[in-house]
Amino acid sequence: MNYLCFFCILLLFINNIYAIVCSDFECLENNDIEEITDVYLNKEKLTEIPNIVFKLENLKTLDLSRNQISTIPKEIGNLKNLQILSLGYNQISTIPKEINNLKKLRGLWLDNNQFTTIPEEISNLNNLSDLWLDNNQITTIPKEIGNLENLSALLLGYNQITTIPKEIGNLVNHTSIQLHNNQITIIPKEIGNLVKLEYLYLNDNQITSIPEEVGNLKKLYVLDVRNNDITKLPKKVCKLKTNKNRFSLEDFIRRSVGLPSYSDEELC
Numbered sequence: 170m171n172y173l174c175f176f177c178i179l180l181l182f183i184n185n186i187y188a189i190v191c192s193d194f195e196c197l198e199n200n201d202i203e204e205i206t207d208v209y210l211n212k213e214k215l216t217e218i219p220n221i222v223f224k225l226e227n228l229k230t231l232d233l234s235r236n237q238i239s240t241i242p243k244e245i246g247n248l249k250n251l252q253i254l255s256l257g258y259n260q261i262s263t264i265p266k267e268i269n270n271l272k273k274l275r276g277l278w279l280d281n282n283q284f285t286t287i288p289e290e291i292s293n294l295n296n297l298s299d300l301w302l303d304n305n306q307i308t309t310i311p312k313e314i315g316n317l318e319n320l321s322a323l324l325l326g327y328n329q330i331t332t333i334p335k336e337i338g339n340l341v342n343h344t345s346i347q348l349h350n351n352q353i354t355i356i357p358k359e360i361g362n363l364v365k366l367e368y369l370y371l372n373d374n375q376i377t378s379i380p381e382e383v384g385n386l387k388k389l390y391v392l393d394v395r396n397n398d399i400t401k402l403p404k405k406v407c408k409l410k411t412n413k414n415r416f417s418l419e420d421f422i423r424r425s426v427g428l429p430s431y432s433d434e435e436l437c
Contacts, residue, residue, distance in 0.1 A: 211235045223247045246270035257281050264288040292316045315339035338362035349373050361385040381405045
């Protein structure tokens with residue numbers, strides 16, 4: 170057994186932590202790998218997911234971020250105990266339908282890839298709490314996003330999104346939404362249903378107005394609406410007392426339309 174192989178095997182059993190943190194899979198083929206629960210293969214210059222990964226039936230965490238992977242094989246559906254799947258910073262554009270088998274999945278990180286749509290296949294992942302799809306080429310948010318009722322964080326910044334479906338109002342457990350740096354013009358009033366929301370990033374879009382229902386979001390910690398086309402705020406929104414406002418009523422209007430500072434009375 171070569172040194173690298175020995176090192177990999179050793180890592181599997183130190184302190185009863187079962188994890189792979191290196192990519193020498195050949196030496197693992199003939200060893201007991203059933204108990205492996207965590208695989209970290211980020212920055213390994215991988216172009217495909219090693220087949221041995223799909224034999225790890227007890228796997229809970231799979232980190233394949235920052236590689237050169239372009240395809241996810243259907244065998245991903247074998248990992249029925251998977252809770253965290255990190256595939257950010259690759260070249261992926263589609264997800265196989267078999268991802269629906271991952272009923273325990275809580276975190277799905279697909280940021281910095283080549284998606285043009287949000288894969289419909291994820292709409293049945295009822296335990297999903299974190300969905301990262303920022304820095305892709307997505308143009309629309311499907312209404313099926315509203316099925317993910319346990320979702321608490323949705324990251325869709327730096328895409329090409331133009332509209333937000335009203336079904337976003339179904340995400341009542343949401344605490345963070347990032348939709349900055351898109352091409353959004355209208356915010357649906359249903360966003361006011363997200364009473365647990367703490368972070369709402371809508372900056373750098375083409376929004377012309379903020380719905381009054383945003384004033385229902387009493388737990389907001391950050392509300393960022395800078396660099397839009399807004400000239401007036403609903404009074405209910407003006408009364409929001411966010412703990413760390415990322416806009417002053419004067420500053421965000423000045424940045425949005427390039428006009429001098431306004432008084433609160435002029436904006437509300």
